[in-house]
Amino acid sequence: MGVEHWVDWFHDPGHVFRASAVLLGVGQTIATLELISVRDALGNGGVHPWPAMRLSVPARPAALRWVREAAFGGPGVLVLLVLRLLAAATLVVASTEPLASVAVVALAALLVTFSVRLRWGQEAADDLSVQVAVGLAAFAICRWVGGPAVGLYYLAAVAGLAYGTAGVSKVVAPLWRDGTALGWVVNLRSLGAPWAADRLVERPRLRVVLSWAVILGEVCFPLAVLLPARGVVAVLAVGLAFHLVVAVCMGLNTFVWAFVATYPAVLFAWNALHR
Amino acid sequence: MIGTVVGVVTSVGLVALFAANLRYQFYDRTARRQRSALLGLRSQYRMFSPIPGRTDLHLVVRDYDRDGAPRPCREVPTTPLRRWTHALWNPWKRRWLPLRPLVVELIGIGAALEGHPAAIELTTPYLVLLGVVSAEPADGDVRARQFLVVHSFGHEPEEPPAVLFCSAVHRLDRTTAETG
Known part of the structure; x- marks a missing residue:
């Protein structure tokens, strides 16, 4: 199968929805299982304790407050996590579009x-996953009523x-x-890796080359839809x-899954521009 | 007809959301703190720029015996050393990722409360960190505990760690700190 033929597969909004939904589902299954495995972090003594965090949330009417307490307290948040896991796993295995649509909403x-x-x-991958889910949900809702595929264009725009x-905030x-900056990041114990620090800290030229590769890649990504088929696939x-x-x-x-979940929509936008 | 209406409403909503996100990219830290994140639907994608964090944050506990004598400081373990398997499964980051925004907010509030330093003990970030250290095990002789936020320069051994924040000494709640 040639590159053009493969890219053409993403001309169909149904294919794009399915591909993005599976990638989002895998990422969210992993993210949710991670949260479940450190669920003590959501309770007293954790970094997300609701009894302390409720002190800084906006006041709400009594009925909404009751719902919030029930959902965000100890057992409630675990129920939400299980529901999130079910929805994410359903996205991965759903064999029909209606089921995937319900799951993504x-x-x-x-x-x-x-x-x-x-x-x-919340890391940027979590934030982007919210945008991907909202875009796919918007697509699913529009598709039920025969509306346009705006949700997929939204995903491409968010990517x-x-x-x-x-890229722009790095180039300035x-x-x-x-x-x-690259040397600093890889040097961290929390976000870096000793083997990467060993290779980069003493090699300023390599750091400059890699930094500029990241900067150019990120800055130019939005222009990928203007390239020919081989170009966008390479990007x-x-x-x-x-x-x-x-x-x-x-x-x-989880960055891998969140960002790559937008790629089918980028190919959809490419098809819309070039065909 | 209904498809057209839903399509128009959805398109307008998504364009507005995208515009809100686009505008949000230009906010600095102060502006972000002052504006709501619209239910988490607005976020910034600067990805470690323009100035990435150069230091790791550590939560350190100091216990006090019943006679008031301090014990040696010890770190609350949060960050395991990097393994390649973290590329697939990394739940531990869910414990330490909140630490930096919590500390940034705590120090920001501390600066704003310059004339009333004790008031910081009533802020949410302080209470969250106090809860984390209070849940750490303690033996029977420990009566009080304080926490420190220390930053270190990653794998650079020549740079000494420094204390960013030092809490008050709090009586230990024996119902949360189990005997270790």
Whole structure:
């Protein structure tokens, strides 16, 4: 199968929805299992204790407050986690589009709920997953009533925004341009890796080259839809490789799934522009 | 007809959400703190830029005996050393990722409460960190505990760690700190 033929497969919004939904589902299954495995962090003595966190949330009417307490307290949040796991796993294995549509709408609602509940400690992958779920949910709702595929264009736009912002904010930063920032990041115990630090800390030229590769890749990502088929596929392949390296070196495992879940929508946007 | 209406409403909603996210990318830390994240639907994607964190944060506990004598400091374990398996499964980051925003907010509030330092003990970040250290095991002679936030320069051994924040000494609640 040639590259053009493979890209053409993403001309069908149903295919794009299915591919994005599976990638989002895998990422969210992992993320939710991780949260379940450290569920004590959600209770007293953890980093997300509701009795302390409720002190800084906005006041709500009594009925809403009751719902919030029930959902965000000890047993309630565990129930929400189980529901989130069910929705994410359903996205991965759903054999029909209606089932995947119901699951993605439920997952979008649950991810927005968790964004409120986990005030600190949401990483960019969690934030992007919310956007992916919202975009796919919007697509699913429109599709039920015969509306347009705006949710998929939204996903492509959010991918461009995320990479573009990351790239522009690095290119204006002298610490990134001269490679210093990359050395700092890999040197951290929490986010770096000793083997990566050993290879980069003493090699300023390699740091500069790698920093500029990251900067150019991120800045130029939004322009990928203007390239020919081979070009856009190459950009996405480089993006995947970048996220895999980041996952190994920095332990940011869910970034891979969250960002790659937007790639089918990028190919959908490419098809809309070129066909 | 209904498809057109839903399509228009959804399109307007998504364009508004995208515009809100686009605008959000330009906010600095102060502006972000002052504005709501719209149920988590707005987020910033700067990814370690323009200035990434150079230091690791450590939560350190100091216990006090019944006679008030301090014991040696010890770190609350949060960050395991990097393994390649973290590329697939890394639940531990869910414990330490909140630490930095908690400390940043705590120090920001501390600066704003310059004339009333004791008031910081009533803030949410302080109470969260106090809860974390109070849940750490303690033996029967321990009567009080304080916590410190220390930052270190990653794998650079030549840079000494420094204390960023030091809490008050709190009586230990024996119902949360089990005998270890």
